[in-house]
Amino acid sequence: MQVQRILVLLYFFLLFPANIIGLWWAVGSPLVMDPNSICRKSRRLAGKQREICRKEIEIVEEVANGAKIALAECQFQFRHRKWNCTTAKRSLDRVIRQDTRESAFVYGITAAGVVYSVTEACNMGHLLQCTCDNHVQDITTDGEWEWGGCGDNVEYGYKKSKEFMDARKKKRRGDLTTRIQLHNNDAGRLTVKNHMRTECKCHGLSGSCTLKTCWRKMPIFRHVGIILKQKFDGAIQVQSSNDGKRLETVIDTLKPPAKADIVYSEKSPLFCKRNRKIGSLGTKGRECVPDSMGVGGCDLLCCQRGYSTHKMTIRDNCKCRFIWCCDVRCETCMREKTIYRCL
Template sequence: MRVQGAIIGLYFYLIFPANIIGLWWAVGSPLVMDTNSICRKTRRLAGKQRAICRKEPEVVEEVAKGAKVALLECQYQFRTRKWNCTTQKRSLSKILRHDTREAAFVYAITAAGVVYAVTQACSMGRLLQCTCGNNLRDTATDGEWEWGGCGDNVEFGYQKSREFMDARRRKKRRGDVTTLVQLHNNEAGRQAVQRYMRKECKCHGLSGSCTLETCWLKMPVFREVGDRLKQKFDGGAKVISSNDGKHLIPEGETIKPPSREDLVYTEESPDFCKRNKKEGSLGTKGRSCDPNSMAVGGCDLLCCGRGFSRKQVTLHENCKCRFMWCCEVICDTCVNIKTETRCL
């Protein structure tokens, strides 16, 4: 339990906004979130994590950035769902204590975010220990384009994500289904970046002609990564441990084994309709919903059959703004009446 608590604490340490205080690590030590704080509790870090903290503090800074980007993406992807990846009242820490599909997504998107941030830092020259990606290929081209340019070094980002995110769990791998599940979902997140690199090219030639193209590999935009992992969440596979405790196998005999890109879970998700402090569910009471939609995010589904209320809200907003020479922007104030619809 201490190891699992430390992992949860590390995730909290990474993904919460910097102005939140009173975070809880393992048994409840209050902490202030900032990049340097991640490495202050070195006794709680595994070997690889400790080594990165000591030798590559600039990588830790990118790890923290990637985890924050991941949290924002999680909240975007689940903005219309009953569970919306909220960080209120430490609900996320309780979600991460169980191997549900929601926890699988958080682990995967965080590992992907770390790959993304570290790789991006390499390309922008913020990390001295890595260079551009090696996009050169042994295969010949047809003469119209060739590999070159400064590609994204996703291999380095992948490596650092694996070292930092997997280190503690790998110490307790044998026979522990939670370890296998979390390592699998971490890898699924990294695959959502690494396997979907895209080719970008630049033309060369006289007078704007494109007699030759130089091409390199770039990461997909992170929204595409989030979309892909959200699809994997919807099709997540429920698994159990194999007899030898070394592998994950589908719970159902007719279900195919999960691939490296699939998300896996062992526990059913709680009912997020109602508030349940123990499970980390805040319920959907007070959530904004769309009364005209029958899909996810519509009031019928989001309000769990409890109904909804409508309220008119008067907003005073800037409008008809114009630039006055020199140098002032003048706006009128417009009254905008909107109808808010919220779950009961």
């Protein structure tokens, strides 16, 4: 499907230098994606995407940057879970082909990442076609402060994220997958837009704050990830309505999903064992915490298969002291650490 191809393409070019392309995704590669590569090598781009490639290549670069920060945040939020948003062995490619909670989160966080990256580039002056937001907000100031400064132009970021990620995804009758993907894309964008914060600066002699000006800023992206992770935990299973025009909950007693909710239609696999078809790499070899009952605990993460214990010696800096001026000197200490891994 079109958005899936774009996401896979983004991750593909984002994380691989051209000379090792056959090794697939490598997390942590220092490569900065060349937007021309996406536009040149993807012959299946939708009309609006082709137009952006032709007229606004710098937007494609921010789309790539947005995908990068989204992937990093996905891996942080799921670092202790059975599915940890890994890109190894094409697993993410297969995960996003299903309408599960996991793919819903990937679509949502990626759309949010694109909003974030485009908006930030706009404010930094990297995009000539937009500026920061200096409009007066409709929030009352009660005379204690006034709107000023240069706010984040999240409306522009929202618009470009929607144009690129939702291109040619028409809501055909009964097309449940398309409706779910579009819904989750927008849920991610709304998570950024609906959680804007007010930032202020005081003006006056000796910090007297005679005048205070305020502007609107995006939330920290870690906060966006936390909110979307909470929505993942409370994701709503949906199906097409009888007329095929909307999403409705599988359980009749639940209210219809809100625009900012994460939705899915297929139950998630267990991700305990390796299954190439669904993108599961299993949890064998994953590091766990033996005395924890949480998601990173050995009982849960290892799917009750048990775990092995390994002891290793680690070098650490210790007995550090400050030397005037201006140096810190440390000794090297050896300590033993126990590592627990799933069988």
